[in-house]
Amino acid sequence: MSTQPSSQTTNGIRVSVRTAYIKDESSPARNEYVFAYQIEIHNESPHVVQLLSREWYIIDAFGSKRKVKGPGVVGKQPVIHPGKSHSYVSGVNFNSPAGKMYGYYTMRRQIDGSTFLVSIPDFTMLAPVIMN
Numbered sequence: 001m002s003t004q005p006s007s008q009t010t011n012g013i014r015v016s017v018r019t020a021y022i023k024d025e026s027s028p029a030r031n032e033y034v035f036a037y038q039i040e041i042h043n044e045s046p047h048v049v050q051l052l053s054r055e056w057y058i059i060d061a062f063g064s065k066r067k068v069k070g071p072g073v074v075g076k077q078p079v080i081h082p083g084k085s086h087s088y089v090s091g092v093n094f095n096s097p098a099g100k101m102y103g104y105y106t107m108r109r110q111i112d113g114s115t116f117l118v119s120i121p122d123f124t125m126l127a128p129v130i131m132n
Contacts, residue, residue, distance in 0.1 A: 008121035012045025031095045035125040042085040048110040056103040061096035097127035
Protein backbone atom coordinates (compact mmCIF):
# COMPACT_ATOMS: atom_id res chain seq x y z
CA MET A 1 0.00 0.00 0.00
CA SER A 2 1.35 3.37 -0.91
CA THR A 3 -0.20 6.09 1.23
CA GLN A 4 0.58 7.21 4.75
CA PRO A 5 -1.89 5.56 7.11
CA SER A 6 -4.96 7.33 8.39
CA SER A 7 -5.64 6.26 11.97
CA GLN A 8 -8.28 6.70 14.67
CA THR A 9 -8.85 5.13 18.10
CA THR A 10 -12.26 4.49 19.65
CA ASN A 11 -12.78 2.67 22.97
CA GLY A 12 -9.22 1.35 22.84
CA ILE A 13 -9.51 -0.03 19.30
CA ARG A 14 -7.17 1.65 16.78
CA VAL A 15 -8.14 1.44 13.10
CA SER A 16 -5.47 2.35 10.54
CA VAL A 17 -6.01 2.55 6.78
CA ARG A 18 -3.61 2.60 3.82
CA THR A 19 -4.71 2.88 0.20
CA ALA A 20 -3.29 2.26 -3.26
CA TYR A 21 -4.47 3.00 -6.78
CA ILE A 22 -4.67 -0.17 -8.90
CA LYS A 23 -3.58 1.07 -12.33
CA ASP A 24 -3.78 -2.34 -14.07
CA GLU A 25 -7.46 -2.76 -13.16
CA SER A 26 -8.48 0.84 -13.84
CA SER A 27 -9.54 2.40 -17.13
CA PRO A 28 -9.68 6.22 -16.99
CA ALA A 29 -10.99 6.27 -20.59
CA ARG A 30 -14.10 4.42 -19.30
CA ASN A 31 -14.24 6.33 -15.99
CA GLU A 32 -13.25 3.24 -14.01
CA TYR A 33 -10.86 3.80 -11.10
CA VAL A 34 -9.98 0.91 -8.81
CA PHE A 35 -8.35 1.23 -5.39
CA ALA A 36 -7.22 -1.23 -2.74
CA TYR A 37 -7.25 -0.45 0.93
CA GLN A 38 -5.60 -2.22 3.83
CA ILE A 39 -7.17 -2.03 7.26
CA GLU A 40 -5.37 -2.84 10.50
CA ILE A 41 -7.49 -3.14 13.64
CA HIS A 42 -5.32 -3.07 16.76
CA ASN A 43 -6.80 -3.85 20.17
CA GLU A 44 -5.23 -1.45 22.67
CA SER A 45 -7.96 -2.13 25.25
CA PRO A 46 -7.72 -4.61 28.15
CA HIS A 47 -10.63 -6.66 26.73
CA VAL A 48 -10.95 -9.45 24.17
CA VAL A 49 -13.23 -8.14 21.41
CA GLN A 50 -14.92 -9.58 18.35
CA LEU A 51 -15.73 -7.67 15.18
CA LEU A 52 -19.38 -8.40 14.39
CA SER A 53 -20.22 -6.14 11.45
CA ARG A 54 -19.20 -3.15 9.37
CA GLU A 55 -20.94 -0.18 7.79
CA TRP A 56 -19.19 1.84 5.07
CA TYR A 57 -20.08 5.10 3.37
CA ILE A 58 -18.44 5.45 -0.04
CA ILE A 59 -18.54 8.83 -1.81
CA ASP A 60 -17.15 9.62 -5.25
CA ALA A 61 -15.89 13.00 -6.49
CA PHE A 62 -19.36 13.77 -7.92
CA GLY A 63 -20.97 13.40 -4.49
CA SER A 64 -22.65 10.07 -5.26
CA LYS A 65 -22.93 8.13 -2.00
CA ARG A 66 -23.15 4.35 -1.47
CA LYS A 67 -23.68 2.48 1.78
CA VAL A 68 -22.32 -1.03 2.37
CA LYS A 69 -23.39 -2.90 5.48
CA GLY A 70 -22.90 -6.51 6.51
CA PRO A 71 -21.46 -9.06 8.89
CA GLY A 72 -17.73 -9.20 9.56
CA VAL A 73 -14.98 -8.20 7.15
CA VAL A 74 -14.02 -10.21 4.05
CA GLY A 75 -16.06 -13.13 5.34
CA LYS A 76 -14.61 -13.15 8.88
CA GLN A 77 -15.71 -12.01 12.33
CA PRO A 78 -12.29 -11.99 13.99
CA VAL A 79 -11.67 -12.18 17.73
CA ILE A 80 -8.89 -9.77 18.70
CA HIS A 81 -7.06 -10.17 22.01
CA PRO A 82 -5.49 -7.24 23.91
CA GLY A 83 -2.26 -6.14 22.23
CA LYS A 84 -3.07 -8.07 19.03
CA SER A 85 -4.35 -6.92 15.66
CA HIS A 86 -6.28 -8.11 12.63
CA SER A 87 -5.47 -6.91 9.10
CA TYR A 88 -7.22 -7.37 5.79
CA VAL A 89 -7.18 -5.96 2.27
CA SER A 90 -10.23 -5.07 0.23
CA GLY A 91 -11.07 -2.86 -2.72
CA VAL A 92 -13.42 -0.27 -4.10
CA ASN A 93 -14.15 1.19 -7.50
CA PHE A 94 -15.23 4.68 -8.45
CA ASN A 95 -16.44 6.28 -11.67
CA SER A 96 -14.35 9.34 -10.78
CA PRO A 97 -10.59 9.64 -10.18
CA ALA A 98 -11.15 10.49 -6.51
CA GLY A 99 -13.33 9.28 -3.71
CA LYS A 100 -13.50 8.82 0.02
CA MET A 101 -14.71 6.27 2.52
CA TYR A 102 -15.54 6.19 6.21
CA GLY A 103 -17.70 4.14 8.52
CA TYR A 104 -17.68 2.03 11.64
CA TYR A 105 -17.40 -1.48 12.99
CA THR A 106 -19.71 -3.00 15.57
CA MET A 107 -17.63 -4.85 18.17
CA ARG A 108 -18.53 -7.05 21.12
CA ARG A 109 -16.57 -7.40 24.36
CA GLN A 110 -16.26 -11.07 25.30
CA ILE A 111 -16.18 -10.39 29.05
CA ASP A 112 -19.78 -9.12 29.23
CA GLY A 113 -21.24 -9.34 25.70
CA SER A 114 -21.65 -5.57 25.44
CA THR A 115 -21.46 -4.08 21.93
CA PHE A 116 -19.94 -0.77 20.89
CA LEU A 117 -19.08 1.14 17.73
CA VAL A 118 -15.55 1.75 16.49
CA SER A 119 -15.01 4.56 13.99
CA ILE A 120 -13.21 3.91 10.72
CA PRO A 121 -11.36 7.15 9.89
CA ASP A 122 -12.18 9.09 6.73
CA PHE A 123 -9.71 8.32 3.99
CA THR A 124 -9.39 9.71 0.48
CA MET A 125 -8.24 7.91 -2.63
CA LEU A 126 -6.77 9.84 -5.56
CA ALA A 127 -5.79 8.42 -8.91
CA PRO A 128 -2.38 9.74 -10.04
CA VAL A 129 -4.01 10.97 -13.25
CA ILE A 130 -5.52 13.97 -11.41
CA MET A 131 -2.20 14.97 -9.91
CA ASN A 132 -0.57 15.62 -13.32
